Amino acid sequence: MLAAEGRQRDALSGSGRLLLLYAALYGGYGALSPFLPAFLETRGLGPSEIGTLLSAGMLVRLAAGPLAGRLADRFGAVRAFLAAGLALSAALTLAFLGGHGFPVLLAVALAQAAATAPLAPLADTVALAGSRDGAAYGRIRAAGSAAFIATTVLTGTLVGLFGHGVGPLACGLLFAAGAALTPRLPSAPAPADPGGDAGGGFASLAADARFRRLLLAAALVIGAHAMHDAFAVIVWQAAGIAPRTAGLLWAEAVAAEVAVFLWLGPQLIARFGPERALVLAALAGALRWAVQAQTSWLPALAGIQALHGLTFALLHLACLRLIVAIVPEHRRATALTVYGTFGLGLASALMTLLSGSLYEHFGTNGFWVMTAASLAAVPVARGLSRIR
Numbered sequence: 001m002l003a004a005e006g007r008q009r010d011a012l013s014g015s016g017r018l019l020l021l022y023a024a025l026y027g028g029y030g031a032l033s034p035f036l037p038a039f040l041e042t043r044g045l046g047p048s049e050i051g052t053l054l055s056a057g058m059l060v061r062l063a064a065g066p067l068a069g070r071l072a073d074r075f076g077a078v079r080a081f082l083a084a085g086l087a088l089s090a091a092l093t094l095a096f097l098g099g100h101g102f103p104v105l106l107a108v109a110l111a112q113a114a115a116t117a118p119l120a121p122l123a124d125t126v127a128l129a130g131s132r133d134g135a136a137y138g139r140i141r142a143a144g145s146a147a148f149i150a151t152t153v154l155t156g157t158l159v160g161l162f163g164h165g166v167g168p169l170a171c172g173l174l175f176a177a178g179a180a181l182t183p184r185l186p187s188a189p190a191p192a193d194p195g196g197d198a199g200g201g202f203a204s205l206a207a208d209a210r211f212r213r214l215l216l217a218a219a220l221v222i223g224a225h226a227m228h229d230a231f232a233v234i235v236w237q238a239a240g241i242a243p244r245t246a247g248l249l250w251a252e253a254v255a256a257e258v259a260v261f262l263w264l265g266p267q268l269i270a271r272f273g274p275e276r277a278l279v280l281a282a283l284a285g286a287l288r289w290a291v292q293a294q295t296s297w298l299p300a301l302a303g304i305q306a307l308h309g310l311t312f313a314l315l316h317l318a319c320l321r322l323i324v325a326i327v328p329e330h331r332r333a334t335a336l337t338v339y340g341t342f343g344l345g346l347a348s349a350l351m352t353l354l355s356g357s358l359y360e361h362f363g364t365n366g367f368w369v370m371t372a373a374s375l376a377a378v379p380v381a382r383g384l385s386r387i388r
Contacts, residue, residue, distance in 0.1 A: 024178035026144030030151035032171035057113035068118035069337025086179035094172035121336035142261035219347035220377035226351035239296035256309030277318040278381035284310035285374030293367035
């Protein structure tokens with residue numbers, strides 16, 4: 001009995017540490033990402049240089065994320081790679097504070113992008129270690145979303161008082177806290193990947209029809225967010241919606257995300273299964289963008305912003321549940337970094353480029369293309385249940 005009670009206490013303390021890790025990780029993102037362009041401007045960079053720096057960082061992440069995940073799997077050292085990545089990310093984020101001029105800041109940004117690229121997927125791998133269904137993940141991930149909101153609001157207040165250096169400083173300290181916490185997390189029981197060459201994990205994922213479909217469905221649904229993320233506030237302000245109200249609409253979307261991660265999402269997946277949950281996320285996206293294409297009436301916008309909980313959080317929970325089911329644990333970091341990089345990151349980048357042209361030529365009617373992308377994900381997701 002005493003041994004069982006000890007194991008229960010260890011499980012509870014491990015869960016608490018995971019909550020703190022996600023709070024530190026996503027809190028760091030919230031402290032830096034919204035304020036980094038303004039910080040770079042204070043260091044002498046012009047708009048084109050800021051755009052070049054940020055886009056170059058995105059390209060680096062496309063290569064660095066999957067590579068780090070593959071190596072972590074191959075050596076059976078996911079937790080060690082996560083701790084090292086957090087520590088290196090903390091040091092490089094703080095290095096922004098000493099940088100001036102485009103060449104120096106570009107070098108720091110590229111190194112920092114490479115270090116941060118695998119952090120979220122590696123954290124997900126640790127959180128899902130030993131799990132057969134990922135049922136507890138939603139509560140842990142909700143802590144990250146809530147921390148993102150809190151640190152974004154707090155950092156915005158502190159920037160007004162002390163300047164834009166607060167963002168890199170807060171992010172670096174939070175990443176450092178995460179690095180210190182990671183070695184105390186529950187150890188993952190996964191063995192090192194017995195696959196031969198370094199590309200073995202990628203090849204096995206590419207050969208898995210279910211993983212390919214999952215990746216495509218995620219890319220279509222998440223990519224369809226791009227026009228909203230880039231132009232929604234511009235559309236709303238043109239319709240006479242005040243910046244404060246626009247901020248509240250964004251906050252509503254993130255609050256809905258937290259609610260789905262914490263409560264509604266796990267219930268929907270338990271009731272309908274992850275494949276049908278993906279279909280629901282895609283249909284919710286189609287509805288959301290169809291309404292946005294037709295109106296900027298405030299009550300309608302408030303209604304569709306709540307759908308963000310389904311179009312992002314439910315989709316993410318369903319994808320992770322499927323990855324747990326179809327990918328062996330010793331290759332899960334590879335799968336999660338590929339999913340995060342190509343299913344989420346690259347899809348968003350490409351659709352953002354398309355969105356600029358759509359909005360320039362068609363205005364809000366461009367949201368119909370986002371509706372079509374979401375609807376295209378429905379047959380892709382439905383086909384998952386027919387593949388074994």
